Amino acid sequence: MTAPDRRPIGVFDSGIGGLTVVRALMDRLPFENILYFGDTARVPYGSKSVSTIQSYTRQIAEFLLARDVKALIIACNTMAAVAADIVREVAGDVPVLDVIDAGSRAAAAASRSGDIAVIATPTTINANAYARAIHQINPDARVYSQACPLFVPLVEEGWLDHAVTRLTAEEYLKTVLIENVDTLVLGCTHYPLLKPLLADVAGGGIELVDSAVTTAESTAQTLGALNLLNGPSPETHYRYFVTDIPLKFQTIGERFLGRSIQRLEMVNL
Amino acid sequence: MTAPDRRPIGVFDSGIGGLTVVRALMDRLPFENILYFGDTARVPYGSKSVSTIQSYTRQIAEFLLARDVKALIIACNTMAAVAADIVREVAGDVPVLDVIDAGSRAAAAASRSGDIAVIATPTTINANAYARAIHQINPDARVYSQACPLFVPLVEEGWLDHAVTRLTAEEYLKTVLIENVDTLVLGCTHYPLLKPLLADVAGGGIELVDSAVTTAESTAQTLGALNLLNGPSPETHYRYFVTDIPLKFQTIGERFLGRSIQRLEMVNL
Numbered sequence: 001m002t003a004p005d006r007r008p009i010g011v012f013d014s015g016i017g018g019l020t021v022v023r024a025l026m027d028r029l030p031f032e033n034i035l036y037f038g039d040t041a042r043v044p045y046g047s048k049s050v051s052t053i054q055s056y057t058r059q060i061a062e063f064l065l066a067r068d069v070k071a072l073i074i075a076c077n078t079m080a081a082v083a084a085d086i087v088r089e090v091a092g093d094v095p096v097l098d099v100i101d102a103g104s105r106a107a108a109a110a111s112r113s114g115d116i117a118v119i120a121t122p123t124t125i126n127a128n129a130y131a132r133a134i135h136q137i138n139p140d141a142r143v144y145s146q147a148c149p150l151f152v153p154l155v156e157e158g159w160l161d162h163a164v165t166r167l168t169a170e171e172y173l174k175t176v177l178i179e180n181v182d183t184l185v186l187g188c189t190h191y192p193l194l195k196p197l198l199a200d201v202a203g204g205g206i207e208l209v210d211s212a213v214t215t216a217e218s219t220a221q222t223l224g225a226l227n228l229l230n231g232p233s234p235e236t237h238y239r240y241f242v243t244d245i246p247l248k249f250q251t252i253g254e255r256f257l258g259r260s261i262q263r264l265e266m267v268n269l
Numbered sequence: 270m271t272a273p274d275r276r277p278i279g280v281f282d283s284g285i286g287g288l289t290v291v292r293a294l295m296d297r298l299p300f301e302n303i304l305y306f307g308d309t310a311r312v313p314y315g316s317k318s319v320s321t322i323q324s325y326t327r328q329i330a331e332f333l334l335a336r337d338v339k340a341l342i343i344a345c346n347t348m349a350a351v352a353a354d355i356v357r358e359v360a361g362d363v364p365v366l367d368v369i370d371a372g373s374r375a376a377a378a379a380s381r382s383g384d385i386a387v388i389a390t391p392t393t394i395n396a397n398a399y400a401r402a403i404h405q406i407n408p409d410a411r412v413y414s415q416a417c418p419l420f421v422p423l424v425e426e427g428w429l430d431h432a433v434t435r436l437t438a439e440e441y442l443k444t445v446l447i448e449n450v451d452t453l454v455l456g457c458t459h460y461p462l463l464k465p466l467l468a469d470v471a472g473g474g475i476e477l478v479d480s481a482v483t484t485a486e487s488t489a490q491t492l493g494a495l496n497l498l499n500g501p502s503p504e505t506h507y508r509y510f511v512t513d514i515p516l517k518f519q520t521i522g523e524r525f526l527g528r529s530i531q532r533l534e535m536v537n538l
Contacts, residue, residue: 040317048309048515049513049514049515052310052513122517149422150426152422153422156418163436164419164437164440171433244321
């Protein structure tokens with residue numbers, strides 16, 4: 001029996017979307033302390049070039065490693081798609097988990113037919129990261145991808161069950177539903193908020209893979225295997241670092257997190 | 270008769286939207302040389318805090334002033350709303366024009382009833398800049414404002430005449446159309462691309478004020494009054510500086526500009 005490891009888990013995203021991963025972590029690992037970093041001054045990464053995303057990602061990983069995290073979670077599909085290697089390089093012995101790896105494993109496990117749809121931002125889709133990761137697990141899988149650039153602004157507008165969002169989802173999902181997929185990967189941390197609507201548009205018989213939930217599960221397994229879990233503790237510490245506090249940050253952030261945000265701190269990178 | 274002034278006009282925006290102003294300038298002032306600056310690595314400004322926007326705006330104005338521009342045009346409603354004073358301070362004797370000033374003058378002149386609607390990004394609306402500028406010209410005007418955060422991503426998706434965009438416009442315009450306005454100010458440089466659809470949703474009897482066109486007109490008058498116009502010239506130079514070259518930049522940029530983009534240069538601020 002090793003001593004409980006009180007060091008926090010570092011979770012980061014380009015903005016607030018990664019809070020859906022934090023929420024899933026709080027549910028799955030209620031004794032863990034968490035440091036969240038959201039690069040709200042430079043969001044969105046999805047429309048930036050690969051070299052810019054890589055340089056920003058390195059800065060954030062170094063910021064969290066300097067605060068003695070015991071694991072790093074890349075809670076941003078765009079960063080996971082194009083900069084996961086850089087994070088693993090700067091992290092050294094600290095384990096690194098990411099939403100694409102976790103989501104791909106869950107999708108490969110869930111699909112019986114091997115026909116899998118992935119929806120995400122344009123950069124994630126163009127990087128082809130889900131298709132590559134799924135093929136490493138199941139070389140026979142057929143992966144159909146669709147970029148959905150309007151879903152992030154629709155979620156941030158709060159139109160989670162609006163006719164506009166439904167019509168947009170019908171338009172985007174048309175191209176992948178025609179392929180008779182049995183699994184739909186929500187490849188962006190904003191998308192879990194659209195899960196009820198997407199399940200409805202996708203129709204019965206299609207399993208939705210929520211990469212926030214699968215990443216939390218993966219984290220629990222990895223920390224357990226490495227003896228890095230914290231033990232039961234009278235209080236848990238959550239801290240949120242952001243590079244800017246934009247309009248409606250609190251409202252939107254709390255919608256993602258499912259609870260109130262305390263200890264919000266603004267930092268300059 | 271003074272000598273023609275060959276120095277370029279500096280036009281800047283947080284991203285590519287300001288290219289609609291460049292397009293209007295090319296049409297109105299075909300002999301003028303133009304330097305465009307788009308802060309594509311840090312776009313969008315509309316969701317950032319005021320202090321961040323002010324610091325970015327100062328950097329861009331200084332970048333263009335160092336390249337000997339004869340006038341500065343703030344082709345971004347968000348920057349014009351919260352950082353126009355900073356640009357005028359660093360510009361010294363160089364004239365500064367901005368889309369809010371030009372759009373407000375045009376709206377006040379166009380409206381017979383004094384009932385004016387303004388649509389823009391959340392930051393521009395929250396800064397209340399159009400209402401203040403219109404009231405300075407016509408203290409009796411009634412200004413009705415509506416933030417339309419989904420219009421920018423819809424334009425960038427290219428859904429300029431799509432059922433989703435129409436439904437979104439109906440939803441956003443509902444609150445201002447009920448006030449019987451006779452003038453609708455397009456308070457964001459992305460919105461001119463939605464002009465046909467917005468005119469249709471607004472219905473007859475409502476004049477649309479396109480701040481790109483009104484800014485070009487204002488610039489022509491100001492340069493003329495200050496003897497800063499260029500004379501007829503065998504060739505005109507257009508240069509485009511950006512802080513990042515994102516996916517689909519060329520496609521989207523040329524849709525805004527209405528012609529091909531040559532001499533694109535990436536810079537770090």
